[in-house]
Amino acid sequence: MDKDYKLIVVEGVDSSGKATQSAILKENLLKLGKKVESIEFPNYDSESSAVVKMYLGGEFGDDPNAVSPYAASMFFAVDRMATVNVTKKEIFTNGNIVVADRYTTSNMVHQASKIDDADKKSEFLDWLYDMEYEKLSLPKPDMVIFLDMPVENARELMAKRANKIDNSQVKDIHERNADYLQKSYDNAVFVANKYEWTTVHCAKDGKVRSIEEISEEILAKVKEIL
16 A cells, blocks of 8 residues: 555553544644544444454453453454455545554554563553554554553542444443553553653643544644654
């Protein structure tokens, strides 16, 4: 795929503010006169997310670890491949800035957290990178913004948030597992450092920073690559 656009990914653990900050970033870039499109993963509006919904709904087991990181990664990767190449293909062109709420990076955050052994984690991340970017030819991000939201703050925000799949208050198998949330956060910090993502700290002195303060920092960092 010829790349005549920029892909900016907003990533983080559950309830770190990804949807909110992705939307604000898009609006701020539009105000600067940029051509901007947005995309969200998983793509729940597409049939390509069917197996993702089954997984998050607990049909393969209520414990996230019931499904290997390799298998679960494939569920999400296929949804992305279908979205990028079919249902949302038109936005990846014409000099657009594409703002993505989650991306391949979410497999790095969530699925790699299931692996404790450092060597096996590294082996998995290498496999994942090759599978998504090489085998499936998904475009590589120009920037990944990592919203570093500590778990204790994320859980407070999560309690107020509806489930994205069906707009209910029922949490998916990732969100209702406290141990998994902590492992995902610890792993996210590790992965963000490993791949040199752009980190934005969302809490200070134990309190969540304002939406405006966070969005201003994000915009300033994005401007550096435009």
